[in-house]
Amino acid sequence: MKISLSITSKALVALSFVSVVKADYKLSDTIVGKGFYDAFNWLAIPDPTHGRVNYVDQSTAQSQNLTYASGNTFILRANFKDVVSGSSSGRNSVRIESKKRFTYHVTVYDVRHIPQGCGTWPAIWETDTRFYGEIDIVEGVNSEPQDAATFWTAPDGNCKQRVKQELDDPSSPIILKDCSEGCAVRPESRKSFGTAFNDNGGGWYAIERSPTFVKLWFWERNNAAVPADVKNGQSSVEPAGWGEPFFDMTNDNCDIDSNLKAHNLIINLTFCGAYAGSPQFENAGCPGTCQGFVDNTPGAFDKAYFDIAGIRVYQ
Numbered sequence: 464m465k466i467s468l469s470i471t472s473k474a475l476v477a478l479s480f481v482s483v484v485k486a487d488y489k490l491s492d493t494i495v496g497k498g499f500y501d502a503f504n505w506l507a508i509p510d511p512t513h514g515r516v517n518y519v520d521q522s523t524a525q526s527q528n529l530t531y532a533s534g535n536t537f538i539l540r541a542n543f544k545d546v547v548s549g550s551s552s553g554r555n556s557v558r559i560e561s562k563k564r565f566t567y568h569v570t571v572y573d574v575r576h577i578p579q580g581c582g583t584w585p586a587i588w589e590t591d592t593r594f595y596g597e598i599d600i601v602e603g604v605n606s607e608p609q610d611a612a613t614f615w616t617a618p619d620g621n622c623k624q625r626v627k628q629e630l631d632d633p634s635s636p637i638i639l640k641d642c643s644e645g646c647a648v649r650p651e652s653r654k655s656f657g658t659a660f661n662d663n664g665g666g667w668y669a670i671e672r673s674p675t676f677v678k679l680w681f682w683e684r685n686n687a688a689v690p691a692d693v694k695n696g697q698s699s700v701e702p703a704g705w706g707e708p709f710f711d712m713t714n715d716n717c718d719i720d721s722n723l724k725a726h727n728l729i730i731n732l733t734f735c736g737a738y739a740g741s742p743q744f745e746n747a748g749c750p751g752t753c754q755g756f757v758d759n760t761p762g763a764f765d766k767a768y769f770d771i772a773g774i775r776v777y778q
């Protein structure tokens with residue numbers, strides 16, 4: 464009797480301690496299915512990275528079925544039916560940007576499929592395009608199996624983070640890198656991007672941004688470790704219980720808060736350009752030139768689509 468009483472009081476003390484230190488976030492925005500049409504603007508702008516792309520406006524995207532919403536499905540894709548004229552800016556595709564901006568927040572991206580295939584360069588990211596600070600959450604090219612999440616600052620951001628000197632060299636030393644050159648980290652999972660991600664039913668990406676850090680997590684679709692609050696899209700989340708993030712940018716050598724503004728959420732799909740073009744295109748074993756492939760083989764882009772089950776923002 465005495466023993467069980469003392470356990471109970473200890474448990475009570477532990478519980479009240481947890482409720483004091485935990486930082487939980489409340490759901491502020493649920494973006495699911497047709498909700499994307501309320502939450503985002505379609506931006507028909509020239510690609511700042513000079514991709515082989517023609518971003519279309521919302522009515523064109525809907526009439527050409529490049530965006531499609533139903534139930535808990537939102538599809539965003541490139542045209543996969545037509546040959547592209549050499550004199551145009553490139554293949555029709557879509558770039559959407561949230562109407563709202565967010566500062567300190569958590570976003571959970573529940574994604575079933577991301578664009579795959581030679582020449583594709585899809586991205587889910589958060590930035591204010593008028594400034595430099597940018598967090599690329601999902602980004603990669605040409606169907607590689609691993610995401611490359613990247614933190615960018617202005618040239619004078621004076622922000623350094625500990626990252627591998629060479630992203631893809633397993634023996635590469637960890638250095639303090641200046642994030643004006645991009646501080647990139649890959650999740651361990653080799654199902655975090657491209658065909659491997661899609662064949663596995665996708666998964667969840669999450670970001671937590673506070674005044675002093677930026678953290679990213681990724682969980683594969685069938686990972687037993689995916690936290691219940693993430694998996695179930697609960698009305699509050701507690702990232703402190705999510706385990707080790709794969710990306711953890713701190714303010715040790717960086718004023719995170721002065722480098723990042725209030726950010727829009729952006730989803731875009733471009734082709735070729737600085738990252739998916741030469742030499743990455745050839746190195747990935749893709750045929751011919753990137754522009755020739757993108758222009759002339761529309762059928763190769765039938766899997767160049769996002770299928771997003773939902774985006775939830777917590778503040």
Ligand SMILES: *[C@@H]1O[C@H](CO)[C@@H](O)[C@H](O)[C@H]1NC(C)=O
Binds near residue numbers: 511733
């Ligand atoms: C598309 O996404 C990447 C981020 O990975 C960005 O660098 C590029 O400027 C974007 N293009 C457009 C038009 O937004």
Ligand SMILES: *[C@@H]1O[C@H](CO)[C@@H](O)[C@H](O)[C@H]1NC(C)=O
Binds near residue numbers: 528531538
């Ligand atoms: C539009 O795209 C959706 C999703 O890929 C598909 O289910 C639907 O059949 C398409 N509609 C037409 C008219 O092609």
